[in-house]
Amino acid sequence: MNKVIIIGAGPAGLSAAITIAESGHSVLVIDEYMKAGGRLLGQLYEEPNGNWWNGIKESQKLLDKAVDLGVQIILHTPVSNIESINGLWRIYTEDEVYLTSHLLIATGAAETPLPIPGWTLPGVMSVGAAQVMTNVQRVKPGDRGVIIGVNVLSSAIAMELKLADIDVACITLPKMNTVTEKSGNPLDVMNSLLHLSHMAPSTFVKLGSKLMKNDLLKKMGITFYPKNGVKMWDIPIMLRKAVTEIYGDGAVEGVKIATISTAGEIIPGTEEKIKADFVCIAGGLYPLAELAAVAGCPFYHIEELGGYVPLHNERMETTLPGLYVAGNITGIEGAKVAMSQGITAGLAIINSKDGGQQEDKLKEAVNFIEQTRNKAHIQFHPEVKVGKQKLQKYWNEYLISVKNKVHN
Numbered sequence: 324m325n326k327v328i329i330i331g332a333g334p335a336g337l338s339a340a341i342t343i344a345e346s347g348h349s350v351l352v353i354d355e356y357m358k359a360g361g362r363l364l365g366q367l368y369e370e371p372n373g374n375w376w377n378g379i380k381e382s383q384k385l386l387d388k389a390v391d392l393g394v395q396i397i398l399h400t401p402v403s404n405i406e407s408i409n410g411l412w413r414i415y416t417e418d419e420v421y422l423t424s425h426l427l428i429a430t431g432a433a434e435t436p437l438p439i440p441g442w443t444l445p446g447v448m449s450v451g452a453a454q455v456m457t458n459v460q461r462v463k464p465g466d467r468g469v470i471i472g473v474n475v476l477s478s479a480i481a482m483e484l485k486l487a488d489i490d491v492a493c494i495t496l497p498k499m500n501t502v503t504e505k506s507g508n509p510l511d512v513m514n515s516l517l518h519l520s521h522m523a524p525s526t527f528v529k530l531g532s533k534l535m536k537n538d539l540l541k542k543m544g545i546t547f548y549p550k551n552g553v554k555m556w557d558i559p560i561m562l563r564k565a566v567t568e569i570y571g572d573g574a575v576e577g578v579k580i581a582t583i584s585t586a587g588e589i590i591p592g593t594e595e596k597i598k599a600d601f602v603c604i605a606g607g608l609y610p611l612a613e614l615a616a617v618a619g620c621p622f623y624h625i626e627e628l629g630g631y632v633p634l635h636n637e638r639m640e641t642t643l644p645g646l647y648v649a650g651n652i653t654g655i656e657g658a659k660v661a662m663s664q665g666i667t668a669g670l671a672i673i674n675s676k677d678g679g680q681q682e683d684k685l686k687e688a689v690n691f692i693e694q695t696r697n698k699a700h701i702q703f704h705p706e707v708k709v710g711k712q713k714l715q716k717y718w719n720e721y722l723i724s725v726k727n728k729v730h731n
């Protein structure tokens with residue numbers, strides 16, 4: 324019962340576990356996947372300094388350290404429910420109910436689907452599934468793929484597929500409808516892509532992106548954007564074409580694609596076919612926060628953080644006693660930010676257990692999150708800092724409402 328429990332063995336959960344175990348407290352980490360590491364396992368890219376970020380190696384380092392420190396890790400075990408009874412958190416799994424006074428939820432993120440005619444055909448998968456197949460399970464999802472959805476994640480994973488010698492015919496938009504909305508609007512997509520320019524291998528693309536600072540230039544950029552796309556890592560990124568259908572007889576054979584206007588409307592008579600044996604759908608990521616919701620955390624929808632996030636402060640404390648959050652559940656960011664949040668949550672937990680002795684370290688850890696965010700190679704939402712400020716405002720309002728209740 325004195326063990327701290329962490330749900331999620333991704334970079335946030337493992338970093339928190341290490342921090343807590345280093346201070347002599349016992350920790351149990353529960354994860355539903357067969358390996359520890361979470362979404363870090365699938366990551367593989369070259370950083371601006373020329374070093375390679377290899378998610379499998381980084382996960383192994385975290386796991387080894389946690390195991391050396393005596394952290395108990397249970398895999399293959401989904402947590403289906405949590406509730407607080409008499410000041411203790413009950414964590415429900417199929418075989419057992421665990422109890423703790425201090426619980427950290429670090430369940431990460433999930434992918435947003437984009438409904439497209441033909442998406443139930445065998446050979447259609449989320450872009451994250453293609454990443455796991457390629458980088459974690461070392462199985463090719465196919466020989467030639469089309470990625471539908473142009474965003475940070477799809478660009479990063481397209482590059483990873485190329486590294487594995489898998490042909491990516493193009494990355495392109497979905498046909499715009501009420502669900503695909505922003506993902507199908509060329510101007511919105513271009514806006515969201517401009518902060519990605521540092522990842523571009525071509526100086527031309529880097530320069531072009533930097534020049535497009537104002538709205539008029541952006542509108543011109545999309546008006547004159549080449550219909551057959553601009554190549555990054557030799558993959559055409561098509562912002563003026565959209566997939567209208569995934570076709571195939573019993574399995575994916577290709578996609579039907581049409582030219583679109585700058586507003587995203589299909590231009591009649593422009594439809595053509597692109598052959599492929601697999602299709603990836605990339606609708607973006609949102610925080611996976613159901614467990615915090617069933618626990619009763621208040622939630623706010625913050626676009627800049629990727630969706631609904633549980634209310635928490637910069638120390639990763641929620642409004643519920645003994646409940647903490649860290650990593651992508653608090654907003655979509657890269658693994659290094661998740662790790663720094665895990666360390667902070669770990670210190671906040673020790674601080675609460677040890678009667679406030681970790682205050683200085685905790686302040687340092689909070690600052691370290693900000694520094695890590697400033698240096699992040701991949702930023703899923705360019706306005707993430709605005710999102711964090713909104714959250715802080717909601718937290719301040721919550722504190723005032725608590726004070727008012729005490730006074731009345």
Ligand SMILES: Cc1cc2nc3c(=O)[nH]c(=O)nc-3n(C[C@H](O)[C@H](O)[C@H](O)COP(=O)(O)OP(=O)(O)OC[C@H]3O[C@@H](n4cnc5c(N)ncnc54)[C@H](O)[C@@H]3O)c2cc1C
Binds near residue numbers: 656659
């Ligand atoms: C498909 C996908 C691809 C991504 N690719 C990249 C990338 O290429 N580069 C990048 O920088 N970032 C990427 N990210 C973002 C990534 O989430 C962060 O980089 C980082 O891994 C977040 O760490 P985390 O610890 O918060 O969550 P995660 O790494 O997602 O770990 C969460 C863990 O919680 C477990 N879990 C979830 N729910 C439960 C439950 N109910 N019971 C038990 N266990 C549970 C999961 O199995 C998982 O192991 C990707 C995210 C996704 C979803």
